[in-house]
Amino acid sequence: MxxxxxxxxxxxxxxxxxxxxxxxxxxxxxxxxxxxxxxxxxxxxxxxxxxxxxxxxxxxxxxxxxxxxxxxxxxxxxxxxPTFCEKDPKLGTQGTKGRECNETSIGVDGCDIMC
Incomplete structure (x- = not known):
């Protein structure tokens, strides 16, 4: 060995x-x-x-x-x-106004999470 x-x-x-x-x-x-x-x-x-x-x-x-x-x-x-739900030109964010969401989703595309 x-x-x-x-x-x-x-x-x-x-x-x-x-x-x-x-x-x-x-x-x-x-x-x-x-x-x-x-x-x-x-x-x-x-x-x-x-x-x-x-x-x-x-x-x-x-x-x-x-x-x-x-x-x-x-x-x-x-x-x-900052809140990204509202448009803020200073930060360059567009907000979520007019954006579509999935009412049945619990994910990031869901309406509850969006704003």
């Missing part, structure tokens, strides 16, 4: 794509609106050379003190998304 299995190689394996996408979708659906507050009164946040947990000179604030602050893995947004 020649050779032996004295060495074993292990590596990390990513979860299935479906698991990752579901996790990301859950985070997207639970995203929190925040405001940027400055810790030092400087209008422009800048990175500090430190290994602290919050290495930036700003903090994320909730618009309402009753809300809990976002966690490290939470998705956040600063501005609301």
């Amino acid at each position: 020649s050779g032996s299995c004295a060495l074993k190689t292990c590596w990390m394996k990513l979860p299935d794509f479906r698991v990752i996408s579901n996790n990301l979708k859950d985070r997207f659906d639970g995203a929190s609106r925040v405001k940027i507050g400055s810790n030092i009164g400087n209008a422009r946040p800048k990175a500090r050379k430190t290994k602290k947990k919050n290495r930036y000179d700003f903090e994320l604030l909730t618009p309402n003190d009753d809300y809990k602050p976002p966690g490290r893995k939470d998705l956040v947004y600063i501005e609301r998304s």
Whole structure:
């Protein structure tokens, strides 16, 4: 008999794509609106050379003190998304006026989702 299995190689394996996408979708659906507050009164946040947990000179604030602050893995947004239902020449969107939808569909072509 020649050779032996004295060495074993292990590596990390990513979860299935479906698991990752579901996790990301859950985070997207639970995203929190925040405001940027400055810790030092400087209008422009800048990175500090430190290994602290919050290495930036700003903090994320909730618009309402009753809300809990976002966690490290939470998705956040600063501005609301524009409504694409109305025409907006500045953004170059045509809106959905006059667009046909499928009344029986629960997909992206359905009337409930369109606006």
